[in-house]
Amino acid sequence: MIKRIIPMLLCMLALLLPAAALGEQTEENTQLTHYLLLGQDGYAEEIVEDARTDTIVIVSLDEKYNRVIMTSVLRDSKIKNPNGNDTKANLLYRYFGFDGIIGCLERELDIEIEGAVLINFEHVKPVIDALGGVDIEIDQAEYISIRNILLGKDPNMPKGPGMTHMTGRIALAYMRTRATGSGSDFERTQRQRKVVGQLFDKCRDLSLLELVGVYNQVSSGMKMNLSAMDILGAISKGYGLIAAGAEFKEYAVPQKGTYSYGTVGDSSALEVRWKTNRTRFHEMLNNP
Numbered sequence: 001m002i003k004r005i006i007p008m009l010l011c012m013l014a015l016l017l018p019a020a021a022l023g024e025q026t027e028e029n030t031q032l033t034h035y036l037l038l039g040q041d042g043y044a045e046e047i048v049e050d051a052r053t054d055t056i057v058i059v060s061l062d063e064k065y066n067r068v069i070m071t072s073v074l075r076d077s078k079i080k081n082p083n084g085n086d087t088k089a090n091l092l093y094r095y096f097g098f099d100g101i102i103g104c105l106e107r108e109l110d111i112e113i114e115g116a117v118l119i120n121f122e123h124v125k126p127v128i129d130a131l132g133g134v135d136i137e138i139d140q141a142e143y144i145s146i147r148n149i150l151l152g153k154d155p156n157m158p159k160g161p162g163m164t165h166m167t168g169r170i171a172l173a174y175m176r177t178r179a180t181g182s183g184s185d186f187e188r189t190q191r192q193r194k195v196v197g198q199l200f201d202k203c204r205d206l207s208l209l210e211l212v213g214v215y216n217q218v219s220s221g222m223k224m225n226l227s228a229m230d231i232l233g234a235i236s237k238g239y240g241l242i243a244a245g246a247e248f249k250e251y252a253v254p255q256k257g258t259y260s261y262g263t264v265g266d267s268s269a270l271e272v273r274w275k276t277n278r279t280r281f282h283e284m285l286n287n288p
Contacts, residue, residue: 026286031064035226035234036102036116038093039192047120047223053093055121055192058105058113061237065288066244070196071251071281072189078262078269079104086264093118098225108274109253109281114234115226121175123221125168127199127214134171134198137163142177142191149173171195186252193250200248208239251284253277 039055040047053075060069075090082100092101098116106113128134138146140161147157150173158164166174175192178185203211215235224231254272258280262271 026283028282029062029064029286031062032111032285033061033063033234033237034111034113035059035061036105036113038101038116038118040118040120047118047221050094051118052090053101053118054090055189056089056101057192058109058111060285061234061241062246062285063237063241065247066241067247067249067288068200068238068241069249069251069285070193071253072193073105073253074185074189074270076185076268076270077254077259077272078264079108079272079274086269088264088267088269109278115224115230117222117224117226119218120221121172123218125172127217128166128168128171128195130214130217131199131202133168134166134195135163136166136171136174136194136198138174142174145177146170146173149176166195189252190250197248197250200242204242204245208236211235211239211242251281253281255280 035058037055037057037059038053039057040051040053056073056075058069058071058073060067060071062069073089075088077089078086079089079092081087081092082096082103087095089101089104092104096104098118102113102116105111138158138161143158143161143164150157150169154167154169156165156167156170158166158170164170175188175195177191178188203214206214212232212235215231226234254270254277258273258276259270262269
């Protein structure tokens, strides 16, 4: 009798376990809108058609948890291009345009991206100045690198390491700095997020009309696959989050421990474990 009961109990347990596991899953956050922000590297005044996008950021407007999430995708990440061949993320736009880079990131991260904007960072300098600059603490290596980038010729040049008030020109040099720390893109994207995070906080004090004015200041240095109405809709949604005291959250792909160092052709690259990063990315999106 007991021999017959034990298998029956095991079968019942097997049937119940999937249901219990399903109940423990985090509910999917369906109130997210994703946009892609691409930054053209270099010092050209205008957008260059064959630009490498050394800044790749997914901007997620989260109306469920009242957040604006900026996810940096490191430029040296190895990824399959639309033809199925290995390439580095910063070359996707150059060879496949907006549709190419959007499609590849949507595939690897399992999200839907509403559209993309390519910006020339030279046009960001006046916006930083218009918002009163940013205050960031720099170390000795960053101080030296900023001086080298600007050849020491700027009336607002930092006097040394420590808390520094940065004009647009200084902030842009700080964001472009690579020759510090390990010299990797991890530190560079972290610096970019520091500056953008402060600008985000400054925008909390702006009206919707003033926020549109900020957009107008940089729009001449932009290329996008969004209509004017789409852009205004995104600004309006973002303003609604800012007005509601939205949290600014930073994230990066790949995450620590989810990549190794490899090559694409003769160039060094990050061998990204995309499946693991996709899982972690959605865990972040689906939890406050």
